[in-house]
Amino acid sequence: MARAWGLARQRRGSEMSGIDEHDLEVMRRSPLFSRLSADQARTLVSPSTPRAYAKGTVLFQQGDAADCFYVVLDGVVKIARHLPDGDEVVIGVVGPGATVAEVAMFIGGRYPATAEIVADARLLPVRSSHFRAALRDNADLAMGLLAATAQRVHALVQELEHIKSQTSAQRVADFLVGLCPGLQGTDVEIELPYEKGLIAARLGMTPESFSRALRRLRQLGVRIRRDHVFIPSVELLNHFAMSGEDGGPPGGT
Incomplete structure (x- = not known):
């Protein structure tokens, strides 16, 4: 807090x-x-x-x-x-x-x-x-x-x-997916709506936990530069938010 x-x-x-x-x-x-x-x-x-x-x-x-x-x-x-x-x-x-x-x-x-x-x-x-x-x-x-x-x-x-059920990385992933216009996009770039510290507080985590969660999402190709986020696959990120698994959804490539 x-x-x-x-x-x-x-x-x-x-x-x-x-x-x-x-x-x-x-x-x-x-x-x-x-x-x-x-x-x-x-x-x-x-x-x-x-x-x-x-x-x-x-x-x-x-x-x-x-x-x-x-x-x-x-x-x-x-x-x-x-x-x-x-x-x-x-x-x-x-x-x-x-x-x-x-x-x-x-x-x-x-x-x-x-x-x-x-x-x-x-x-x-x-x-x-x-x-x-x-x-x-x-x-x-x-x-x-x-x-x-x-x-x-x-x-x-x-x-x-x-x-109760998601890790910090999953909660951040879920937040980012919510900013995307749909769940099927690739190479999507979005802008954070407000400061990272406030995002962390809104998600119920410390700034340090938020930073660790972002590092975890790098394994999915997610990159953040200032207030812009690059997401190579929204579908993959959503799958991770829901399951905690790095792989794509069943039947995905």
Whole structure:
């Protein structure tokens, strides 16, 4: 676990112009809004205006009153719990289409974690009071909230299963496969979405374990230069992530 250095609150993001069609498209990637039409989504968030946040901005701190949640339109947000001994546990790193802290409105009205911008971002804040009022009148929105919550629970179950059943190298391989557009590509080059130290924390390992895992993946031809990763066979890497075996899948060459 990474040591928390006592995040100081940054100023609120600067207000931008209203949402556009691309923003609505990004919003509707989330299970929370996927059941809504474009017009319904626009009406729901019409009182809100996107804001720009610089890297390092703290959106809210653990224990703050949950007066709003956020839709990520662009950029990356880290969500972390701060423990009494000062350690930080990264419980999520999310990008465009994700929602941040919508469940906090229903579990005591306090944010259960701290959210920090780790790559310059555009977010749409949605007031808790406005959203709760909309829930009472819109069954599709209520179903979307249930779907978003179920998806989070499913992801957590999968993550716990991976931590228990996969080696560090397998977890890194699984993460890299998730960044690829498909499972059949060869000679694929991808860009890491955020810093290696944060990737390590998100995968529940130390930076040293992460470095050892990358060295292990070199045996599969995986190469990393700065923030770019070269993968000679996505299928082979996926097979390793699932089985821990270096060889290709049955019937493969």
